[in-house]
Amino acid sequence: MKELNQNIVQGILPKRKNESYKGNYGHVLLIGGNQELGGAIILAASAAVYSGAGLVTVATHPSNHTALHARLPEAMVIDGYDTAKVIHHMKKATTVVIGPGLGLDDQSQLILKAVLAACTPQQRLVIDGDAITLMASENLKTPVAQTVYTPHLGEWQRLSHLTIEEQTKDLNAHFRKQLGAEVVLKKHHSEIYFEEEVWKNEAGTPAMATGGMGDTLTGMLAGFLAQFPNRKTAILAAVYLHSRISDDLAKTHYVTLPSQIIQRIPCVMKDYATKFDF
Ligand SMILES: NC(=O)C1=CN([C@@H]2O[C@H](COP(=O)(O)OP(=O)(O)OC[C@H]3O[C@@H](n4cnc5c(N)ncnc54)[C@H](OP(=O)(O)O)[C@@H]3O)[C@@H](O)[C@H]2O)[C@@H](O)CC1
Ligand SMILES: Nc1ncnc2c1ncn2[C@@H]1O[C@H](COP(=O)(O)OP(=O)(O)O)[C@@H](O)[C@H]1O
Numbered sequence: 468m469k470e471l472n473q474n475i476v477q478g479i480l481p482k483r484k485n486e487s488y489k490g491n492y493g494h495v496l497l498i499g500g501n502q503e504l505g506g507a508i509i510l511a512a513s514a515a516v517y518s519g520a521g522l523v524t525v526a527t528h529p530s531n532h533t534a535l536h537a538r539l540p541e542a543m544v545i546d547g548y549d550t551a552k553v554i555h556h557m558k559k560a561t562t563v564v565i566g567p568g569l570g571l572d573d574q575s576q577l578i579l580k581a582v583l584a585a586c587t588p589q590q591r592l593v594i595d596g597d598a599i600t601l602m603a604s605e606n607l608k609t610p611v612a613q614t615v616y617t618p619h620l621g622e623w624q625r626l627s628h629l630t631i632e633e634q635t636k637d638l639n640a641h642f643r644k645q646l647g648a649e650v651v652l653k654k655h656h657s658e659i660y661f662e663e664e665v666w667k668n669e670a671g672t673p674a675m676a677t678g679g680m681g682d683t684l685t686g687m688l689a690g691f692l693a694q695f696p697n698r699k700t701a702i703l704a705a706v707y708l709h710s711r712i713s714d715d716l717a718k719t720h721y722v723t724l725p726s727q728i729i730q731r732i733p734c735v736m737k738d739y740a741t742k743f744d745f
């Protein structure tokens with residue numbers, strides 16, 4: 468496996484062009500957050516905004532709208548249970564996220580199927596959390612979008628039918644090929660499966676083992692995928708910098724919270740951006 472470390476990511480993020488505006492940095496649509504799990508989509512949306520996505524829209528249960536507006540006024544909000552409206556907004560999105568806090572009921576499955584059917588080959592799609600579990604439960608196929616799955620080991624077991632003990636590099640790579648998508652397998656030293664190579668994240672700490680940490684990575688991935696043309700660069704940088712922020716915080720914090728990570732995304736991006744004009 469290739470080692471994903473500071474040397475790989477230093478200088479990897481492009482400098483922003485002076486003559487640019489929000490329309491150059493992608494429009495992320497995040498779909499998730501039922502009545503009980505609104506925090507997951509708020510964290511993911513916050514991470515996308517703080518990563519620099521040009522525009523962010525959140526499709527979520529109406530009971531989350533006030534909290535979202537209050538915590539994240541940069542984001543637009545629509546009813547995630549109005550399938551026609553969600554599909555209409557998908558047409559404007561360059562990057563779509565589905566899954567954080569989506570829930571596992573019939574309504575969630577309906578929305579997921581509609582989104583998978585509506586996405587286009589030009590769109591980038593991050594499938595996380597409950598969307599992975601729902602896809603596994605009905606053996607749904609990867610859609611035509613440029614898709615990244617972000618399972619933890621339990622979600623990967625559901626999707627791949629490999630027990631955690633069976634999840635070796637070769638078997639994981641074999642199943643990735645069947646999926647036809649990139650896979651970020653989340654754990655201590657997460658592994659990233661691309662078509663041609665596998666990377667192992669050298670950053671990360673057990674101080675990250677707290678609810679919402681994966682939702683935060685999903686939002687970062689979406690923000691990076693929305694802005695950076697090179698998919699591999701976007702994925703490697705998001706995975707590494709998410710953990711890197713925690714490593715830095717963990718020098719003085721026993722546990723690092725998703726909200727703390729989110730606040731520091733713009734700073735770490737500045738540290739790791741190239742200093743040169745293209
Ligand atoms: N604030 C919010 O709103 C939050 C909302 N959230 C949302 O909740 C939804 C459900 O997501 P989830 O990950 O919490 O539950 P689920 O899919 O059932 O997976 C757990 C199962 O997998 C197993 N497992 C094995 N290895 C594992 C590993 N390395 N890491 C983790 N699990 C591992 C584990 O095994 P066990 O612990 O039982 O041994 C258990 O059987 C999802 O939409 C998410 O976005 C959360 O983000 C929290 C904050
Ligand atoms: N011991 C650990 N070492 C490094 N990273 C960890 C550790 N525990 C959890 N993480 C990271 O935290 C995140 C957890 O993701 P996930 O289980 O999907 O969280 P949630 O769904 O609660 O947001 C992943 O990015 C994972 O790599």
Ligand SMILES: [Mg+2]
Pocket residue numbers: 595596619681682
């Ligand atoms: Mg998760």
